[in-house]
Amino acid sequence: MKKLTVAVMLVAILAACAPAATPAPTQVPPTQVPPTQAPTTPPTPSAPTLLTDKLGTAADLVPTDAEIAAAKAALGTGKIGVIPCTMGSEYHSTVANSALARAKELGITAEVFDPQAKAEQQISAIENFVSAGAKVIVICVLDPSVVKSALQSAADAGVFIVQTSGRESAINGIGISVEDSDLGCANGELTGEAVNQILGGKATVAILDYPDLPNVVIRADNIEKCLKQTAPNVTIVGRFKGGITDFGQTSMENALQAHPDIDVVASINDAGAYGALTALQAAKKDPAKTIIVGIDAEAHALELIKAGGMYYGTIDSNPSATGVMAINAAIKLLAHATVEKNIKVDIVKITKATLP
Amino acid sequence: MFSRAGIKPQKLIEIIGENGFIFIFILWVVVLSLTTDTFLKSQNIFTVLRQAAIVSIVAIGEMLVMLLGGMDVSLAALLGFSGIVAVSLMVKFDLSPLLAGLASVLVGGLIGFLNGVLVTKVKINSVIATLGMMYVLNGMALAYTQGKTIVGPQLDQIGFLSRGYLGPVPVPVLLMFIFYVVFYFVLNKTVFGAYIYAIGSNEKASWLAGIKVDGMKILAFSVAGLLAGAGGLLQASRQGSATSSMGNEFLFPILTAVILGGISLSGGKGKIQNTLIAAVFLMTITNGMVLLGISLYVQSIVSGVILIIALSLDRLRYRQR
Numbered sequence: 001m002k003k004l005t006v007a008v009m010l011v012a013i014l015a016a017c018a019p020a021a022t023p024a025p026t027q028v029p030p031t032q033v034p035p036t037q038a039p040t041t042p043p044t045p046s047a048p049t050l051l052t053d054k055l056g057t058a059a060d061l062v063p064t065d066a067e068i069a070a071a072k073a074a075l076g077t078g079k080i081g082v083i084p085c086t087m088g089s090e091y092h093s094t095v096a097n098s099a100l101a102r103a104k105e106l107g108i109t110a111e112v113f114d115p116q117a118k119a120e121q122q123i124s125a126i127e128n129f130v131s132a133g134a135k136v137i138v139i140c141v142l143d144p145s146v147v148k149s150a151l152q153s154a155a156d157a158g159v160f161i162v163q164t165s166g167r168e169s170a171i172n173g174i175g176i177s178v179e180d181s182d183l184g185c186a187n188g189e190l191t192g193e194a195v196n197q198i199l200g201g202k203a204t205v206a207i208l209d210y211p212d213l214p215n216v217v218i219r220a221d222n223i224e225k226c227l228k229q230t231a232p233n234v235t236i237v238g239r240f241k242g243g244i245t246d247f248g249q250t251s252m253e254n255a256l257q258a259h260p261d262i263d264v265v266a267s268i269n270d271a272g273a274y275g276a277l278t279a280l281q282a283a284k285k286d287p288a289k290t291i292i293v294g295i296d297a298e299a300h301a302l303e304l305i306k307a308g309g310m311y312y313g314t315i316d317s318n319p320s321a322t323g324v325m326a327i328n329a330a331i332k333l334l335a336h337a338t339v340e341k342n343i344k345v346d347i348v349k350i351t352k353a354t355l356p
Numbered sequence: 357m358f359s360r361a362g363i364k365p366q367k368l369i370e371i372i373g374e375n376g377f378i379f380i381f382i383l384w385v386v387v388l389s390l391t392t393d394t395f396l397k398s399q400n401i402f403t404v405l406r407q408a409a410i411v412s413i414v415a416i417g418e419m420l421v422m423l424l425g426g427m428d429v430s431l432a433a434l435l436g437f438s439g440i441v442a443v444s445l446m447v448k449f450d451l452s453p454l455l456a457g458l459a460s461v462l463v464g465g466l467i468g469f470l471n472g473v474l475v476t477k478v479k480i481n482s483v484i485a486t487l488g489m490m491y492v493l494n495g496m497a498l499a500y501t502q503g504k505t506i507v508g509p510q511l512d513q514i515g516f517l518s519r520g521y522l523g524p525v526p527v528p529v530l531l532m533f534i535f536y537v538v539f540y541f542v543l544n545k546t547v548f549g550a551y552i553y554a555i556g557s558n559e560k561a562s563w564l565a566g567i568k569v570d571g572m573k574i575l576a577f578s579v580a581g582l583l584a585g586a587g588g589l590l591q592a593s594r595q596g597s598a599t600s601s602m603g604n605e606f607l608f609p610i611l612t613a614v615i616l617g618g619i620s621l622s623g624g625k626g627k628i629q630n631t632l633i634a635a636v637f638l639m640t641i642t643n644g645m646v647l648l649g650i651s652l653y654v655q656s657i658v659s660g661v662i663l664i665i666a667l668s669l670d671r672l673r674y675r676q677r
Contacts, residue, residue, distance in 0.1 A: 086503075088601035093503020114498065116604075211653050239652050245595040246605060250407055254646035257400045258392070271505070271599065278596055282519055300505045300597065 048160075049338040050174070056340025058321060061176075061328040063335065068106060071334035074135065079109040080330050081129030085140040085165065085213075086117040089271055091296040091319045092140060095164060098323025099138055106327065110138075117213070119146035126150040130157055136173070136330040138162045143214050144169050160333040162326050165215060174329040176343040178317045180215045183295050183347060184222030184268070186315045190349045191223070191266040191293040192230025194312045198291060199263065203234045206255050208242025208267035208276060216243070219268045219295065227266060237262060242272025249275030256283050263290050270294035270301040270314055277310055285310065297350055306355050313351040321345060377616050377665070378630070381637040384644060392647040400647075402526050404639045406518070409528035410435075410594070411606060412635035413535050414587040415613040417468070417580025419631050422614055423556045424576055425623030426482035428471060431584045431610055433493040436603020438464045438588030440497050440506065443598035447508035457514065460592075461585035467493070468581015472574030497600040507597040518594035528590060535583075536632050543628050552576065556624030609638050 063071070080103060084096040096112050103110035113128070115121035119142040127150060129137050137159055141147055144166055151161055155172030163170040165177050195203045205227065209220040220239055227234060237259045240251035248267065256262060256279060263285065267273035273294035280290055287309040294301055297316035304311035322345050332339040348354070388395040414431055421428045442460035445451040451459070467489065474485040520527040543549035551572050555562045563569045587606075592598050617634035619626030645655050 086601070087498050088503060088599065088604070090504050093498075097502065116494070209652055212656075238646075238649060240646065241652055241655070244601055244605065245597065245599065246591070246602065249595060250642065251646070253403050253407065254643045257394050257397075257403060257643070258647045258649070274505070274597060275595060278594075298505060300507050303507075 045336045045338075048333050048336045050341035051338065052341050054340065056343040058325050058328075058343070058345070060340050061174075061325050061332060061343060063328055063331040063337070067331055067335035067337050070336070071331040072106075072108065074334040074336075075108060078133045078135040079111055079129075080327065081125070081132070081134035081137045082110055082112045082326075083115060083122055083125045083129070083137060083139040084112065085115070085142050087112070087114040088116065089269070089296070090298040090300075091269070091317065094319035095140065095323045095326070098320045099326045100323075102324045102327040106331070108327070108331075110327070115142070117142065119143040119213075122147050123150040126154050130154045130159055134159060136160045136162060136333060138164060138326045138330060140165045141169070141215070145214075160330065162329045162333070164322055164326055170341065173333055174339065174341055174343060176322060176325050176329055176345060178322075178345045178347050180218040181222045183315055183317055184219035185226040186347055186349055187219070187266055187268075187293055187295050188223040188226030188228075189230050190313050190315065190351070191264060191291065192227045192234070194291045194293065194351075195227075195231040195234055195264060198312075199289065201231055201233045203231070203264040203291070204259060204261045205234050205236045205264040205266060206252065206259070206262045206276075207236060207239045208248055208251065208265060208272040209239040210241065210243030210247075210268055210272070211239075212243070216268050223266045223268070234264070242267050242275065243269060244271050245275040245278075247275065248272035249279050252276040252279035253282075256280075265292045267292065267294045270296045270298040273311070273314075274300065274304075277304070280310055297348075302350070302355065305350065305352050308352060313349060316348040316350050318345050318347065377618070377637065378633060380665070381633065381640070384637070384640060388640070388644045388647060392644075395644065395647055398524075400643070402529060404636065404643050405529040405532070406526045407643070408632075408636045408639040409532040410587045410590050411609045411613055411638065412532050412632050413590070414580075414584050414606065415610050415617075415631050415635055416535060416539050416628065417583035418610050418614045419617070419619050419626065419628060420552060420576040421482065421580050422619045422621070423552050423623055423626060424573055425556050425559065426475060426573070426577075427611075427621075428468075428486045428577065428580055429483060429607060429611075430467075430471060430486040430489040430493060431580060431587075432603045432606035433490040433497070434464055434467055434581060434584040434603070435587040435591060435606055436601070437467070437493040437497050438585040439592040439602050440501060440588075440598045440600070442514075442589045443506050443508075443511060443592045444500070446510040446513070447506055450510070453510075453513040457589045460589050461582055464585020464588065465578050465582040468584070469574060469578040471581065472577030475577065476570035476573045494600070494604075497603075501598070501600040503600060505597050505599050511592070511596050514589070514593040515596065516593075517590055528594075531590070532632075536628065540628050548572075548575075553624055556620075556622075558624070609635070613638055 082096050082099050084092040087093045100110050113125040115125055122142060137154060141163055151171045161171050161173035163175045207220055207223055210216045240255050242248040265276040273292050277292055290310040291312045292310050293313045295315040297314045301314045305313060394400050414435055418428055418431055438460040441463050442456045445456035445459055471486055471489055474480050475482045516527055518528050522530050551567050555569055555572055559569055591602055613635040614631055617631035641658060
């Protein structure tokens with residue numbers, strides 16, 4: 001183990017940090033009106049003006065040509081650092097790749113670092129991007145408490161932050177996200193609706209959770225809460241580890257031994273739900289009376305939903321749009337524009353009926 | 357007291373060092389048998405064994421490397437990479453399951469061979485070399501899949517590897533026992549096995565005795581790679597798809613199975629059958645906690661405690677030397 005410890009330490013040594021300088025944004029409280037711009041070409045403000053009076057939408061982030069030009073000038077030889085939660089899941093990689101594509105389209109340099117779903121890795125990534133001259137960091141925060149100080153240091157160094165998870169906690173920048181609570185609740189509602197419609201309101205439910213990540217636990221909490229509100233007669237037998245296909249499968253195989261009557265699985269994502277599907281199929285569950293609902297609207301999930309069977313639905317959290325919005329937000333910040341601080345990504349409940 | 361009963365304390369410590377976890381395992385089984393009505397059902401036992409199959413097969417390779425005094429931390433990543441190779445050859449290139457499976461196993465062997473060369477010829481510490489390889493493989497898996505799930509109807513053809521039965525016995529369980537019987541024979545009845553233990557016990561003496569130490573190490577890493585490749589194929593069959601992260605969660609159980617099974621961290625000592633029992637034990641812990649309804653949020657605490665116990669027992673043996 002000594003050898004392993006030494007190896008891990010060597011990898012950890014790679015982290016480094018250094019400050020840069022860009023002005024911090026002005027945050028306008030809900031009651032304040034942003035300063036009116038003169039009809040003639042106004043001087044560029046020294047900092048972006050972030051509005052908190054309402055939840056913005058994708059439309060609020062679309063940059064003008066002047067803003068794009070101003071952002072490019074502000075960025076100079078700098079770059080935008082993109083730190084997804086992981087590149088190992090379709091949702092997160094789509095957000096990151098979509099952000100890269102949007103940056104390329106605008107002629108801006110953007111780079112991705114994969115923290116492999118490890119919050120500690122995100123600290124190093126933030127420090128390294130600051131050190132490498134990033135002017136904006138786009139980040140999907142895995143655990144706000146872990147990365148908070150690193151993000152604050154980056155912000156103190158003048159780096160703008162665009163947060164694609166947990167929008168309310170965004171530091172020195174813009175929060176764009178589907179809240180995990182919204183996603184979980186949408187899943188719970190969709191699962192409940194399916195239970196009411198297909199199983200007459202009664203079902204034995206297993207929830208696939210992923211306790212390693214606090215944000216994801218919020219999803220599971222809200223799946224449970226909204227499911228009980230929508231279908232009060234369901235019996236939830238427990239939470240089991242999902243998140244990735246193998247965990248979902250192993251957990252469901254074990255859960256079915258303890259609770260053979262499980263007929264509904266509500267999962268915090270699609271990847272874990274695939275494993276549950278395999279386990280339920282192996283247990284020869286009746287596809288017409290078994291319901292699986294995931295989150296993320298991965299391509300494979302959509303295929304399964306379209307094909308009919310156990311995979312009843314998923315929640316589309318719009319990863320492609322989120323990536324584009326993240327870069328648009330970065331442009332707004334770099335151009336010192338006036339923009340909403342908190343931006344909402346619309347979510348859609350997907351079932352066979354809603355698919356083309 | 358033990359001396360009077362005919363067992364010397366040192367011998368007892370040695371027995372506990374190598375087999376102590378079996379007592380804990382038996383205790384756990386007894387608890388589960390008494391407190392749940394499903395644990396001892398054949399269906400549940402086969403579920404546990406099926407879940408243990410992949411970890412235990414790849415753990416054989418890890419065990420070979422560790423018997424030589426090294427450690428391969430890339431096997432889980434290699435498992436994932438081989439799985440991706442098998443799946444993409446079938447889904448994207450329409451290759452037959454046999455050829456795709458063979459290719460994935462061979463890719464595993466080739467990368468294992470490379471690990472062996474890095475350790476013996478380039479003289480890189482095995483943990484460092486395989487840690488680097490782990491990052492390379494994870495990176496390649498990610499670059500190739502772009503984070504997307506690779507899936508297709510062609511994968512139904514390999515479904516029998518994980519979901520099939522031969523009589524009442526699940527195919528992966530059968531494969532697991534076949535691998536263990538073969539490697540038990542190899543380690544205990546062949547010159548290869550004798551050399552492995554000899555090198556692990558005293559590398560310099562083995563070299564002086566004319567054993568081709570580097571060659572044996574390269575062979576061990578290659579076999580470990582082949583087994584990881586086979587594990588990848590089985591995992592691809594099990595989940596019916598491939599993702600860049602499909603091997604990520606295997607490293608901990610593989611290492612734990614080997615260390616818990618009593619393979620000495622300094623090499624040269626340990627029994628293959630104990631690795632199998634340890635792998636099954638690990639799966640029984642997860643299975644049992646679900647059957648007992650123990651909160652998901654404390655499961656990793658138990659896994660961590662087991663690793664600490666295993667390492668403590670291993671240290672107990674070192675102290676006696």
